[in-house]
Amino acid sequence: MRIATWNVNSVTARLDRLLAWLELAQPDVVALQELKCADAAFPTMPVQALGYEVATLGTGRWNGVALLSRVGLDEVTHGLTGQPQYEGADEPRAIGATCGGVRVWSVYVPNGREPGHDHYGYKLEWLAALRVTVGAELTAEPSRPLAIIGDFNVAPTDDDVWDISVFEGSTHVTEPERQALADLRELGLADVLPRALKGNPYTFWDYRNGALHRGWGMRIDLVYANPAFAGAVTDAYIDRDERKGKGASDHAPVVVDLDVAAQAIPAAGAER
């Protein structure tokens, strides 16, 4: 099973590239972020035409997440348990579903803007709600493969940005944000590290200043997987080619291949 996550920075602006990429990469499950459209405006029909079921959570101009699946799309959950509001609004930033026996969450973690900003506190509260929501699912079904995938808007380590000195005083690299990710990992989730097809394993490069070809990237699109998921991973890579050329998103897809059948074999009687 091939599972991918991609912040598309507007699904309508990216539609041609998204459809072409689905045909090229042949993912079974895709988590999308930054749809920038309401549910009614999501291009459901052309995606369905490629064999995918679609679940979306979008309200309009900002945010928005979706799950596409051609291996079943069940138990859809919209939003987090105890999800905080921002300026009185419930923002569309998380959608969960069970796809072919694998529990998947597509998340678009708040940016935070700058340390001390209301949005920064909101980001930390949001990550705490994510931990509560996923923690309950892991407790209820500990042997089911599960992964949180999406744009976490946090670089887990200094090696996940091209130059840490540039980020002094900025969001994405602060200790509280990294602690929030550590708290997620405390649930038993592992950071599945994708290989880079070229250069460093970054997933985002700013549109400005030729960041892509200068190597000014960040690894902020992550795959946080429980043991049943992580143990089934056979490959993981960043599809940097999708960041190239005209009409690209500023994020590249992260692709994970799973051998779910092998993982499902009971441990009892196994060779190791």
Place this chain on the structure above:
DNA sequence: ATGCCCTATGATATAGGA
């Protein structure tokens, strides 16, 4: 080369991104 910001919106400026 991959090449120097992009997207949606009560739009001809602005907010947000990270």
